[in-house]
Amino acid sequence: MRHFLKETDFSPAEIPLIFSMAAEFKRLRDGSYPKPLEGQSWGMIFYKNSTRTRISFEVGLRELGAHAVRLDTNATQISRGESIEDTAKVMGRYLHGLVIRTYGQEIVDEFAQHAGIPVVNALTDYLHPCQIYADVFTLAEKFGEDGADLASLKGRKLVFFGDCNSNMANSWVLAGALFGIEVVLCGPPSFGPGKEIAAELARIAPGKTPAFTENPEEAIEGADAVYTDVWVSMGDEEEAAARLKAMRPYSVTADLMKKAKPESIFLHCMPAHPGEEVTQEVLSSEKSVLFDEAENRLHMQKAILAQLGEWAKQEK
Known part of the structure; x- marks a missing residue:
């Protein structure tokens, strides 16, 4: 299963394709954009508060045809001590992908290890690849x-x-x-x-x-x-x-x-x-x-999500 946890998770040959896709999504913001995640549900787990990350991912998932399920950790069993492994395995049975904004890089790594669905690093204390x-x-x-x-x-x-x-x-x-x-x-x-x-x-x-x-x-x-x-x-x-x-x-x-x-x-x-x-x-x-920079979060993340979603379909 492919994930985007670090900048290097896309190969040098794949990176230009992601950027071309982002440029195309930006050109097609008038509503004529494709919906490669049609019918999917993606979880968004927030250990940290957010403005740009939350809005850009939630809007991006909707524009790609997916339903975004926002999950604050204090409203899940994670806050009561359920392990990441168990949480990830359960979420993998319900969802098509996960977007996670958290503290340690090891948290997104562990979700990716156990979820069986694409995981996107929406920020850790170590990296901010999107x-x-x-x-x-x-x-x-x-x-x-x-x-x-x-x-x-x-x-x-x-x-x-x-x-x-x-x-x-x-x-x-x-x-x-x-x-x-x-x-x-x-x-x-x-x-x-x-x-x-x-x-x-x-x-x-x-x-x-x-x-x-x-x-x-x-x-x-x-x-x-x-x-x-x-x-x-x-x-x-x-x-x-x-x-x-x-x-x-x-x-x-x-x-x-x-x-x-x-x-x-x-x-x-x-x-x-x-x-x-x-x-x-x-x-x-x-x-x-x-503000150009902030807007471009939306277009780039749509490209990342769309590509990960396509690869996940090919693996099934």
């Missing part, structure tokens, strides 16, 4: 002919500011290797890239290590795209004061953006905290592509 595919799609739209123009990204430079041991930083490390983008991480030394993502990168790109610097001016030189994320993610609230203090020098300001290429763009997976990781001036500037 977001990163949508972000890459957005870059291709801005620098190429459309979101499927992956050749336009070869050699482009993206700088990520902030917590460089976060899910978004990890996902950008993998995306850089997959799409030929030069990804530079920039943040406090105590929040540098972790050993796990370094090992993951070495598996797909032998000899490569995550590029990291603590110097914002050095990092942003020649950047085509600038990316940041919140400094305090869900689950990190107890560390909020220490994180805010350590990250302050890495706030993306208008002055910092001026040091990137003149045609550079700014991205953020949202929600943003103006005055912390980025200023309102940058968020409101012409360089900001936040």
Whole structure:
């Protein structure tokens, strides 16, 4: 059974097909889109609250012809101690697929191991693969002919500011290797890239290590795209004061953006905290592509869901 738990779960030959499908879904948003999941029911399990993830997946499943069953963990037996293995096996008897937004990567891995249906990682503390595919799609739209123009990204430079041991930083490390983008991480030394993502990168790109610097001016030189994320993610609230203090020098300001290429763009997976990781001036500037980026979650996730659904049919 095929799943989408990491960026690397689609092969280099399959990735362009996914992006072409996403571009086609975006062109056909007028209602003429195909419905490859017609008659199916997909579960959406949320361990964490969500706005963009919930809406984009729920709408996407409906537009693909499927019924979305939203499941908050506190309303299931998971909250009372039922094992993931038992839960996954039961859900696999009812549903055609699962979308999961949770904490540890091991949770989506275990669901995938036992459910017998496609599982999609809608966010873990380790990776955010649906977001990163949508972000890459957005870059291709801005620098190429459309979101499927992956050749336009070869050699482009993206700088990520902030917590460089976060899910978004990890996902950008993998995306850089997959799409030929030069990804530079920039943040406090105590929040540098972790050993796990370094090992993951070495598996797909032998000899490569995550590029990291603590110097914002050095990092942003020649950047085509600038990316940041919140400094305090869900689950990190107890560390909020220490994180805010350590990250302050890495706030993306208008002055910092001026040091990137003149045609550079700014991205953020949202929600943003103006005055912390980025200023309102940058968020409101012409360089900001936040809402295109958010919209593209819908189109990209539809492509991922449709392809996984097709592969699942072929296996039966």
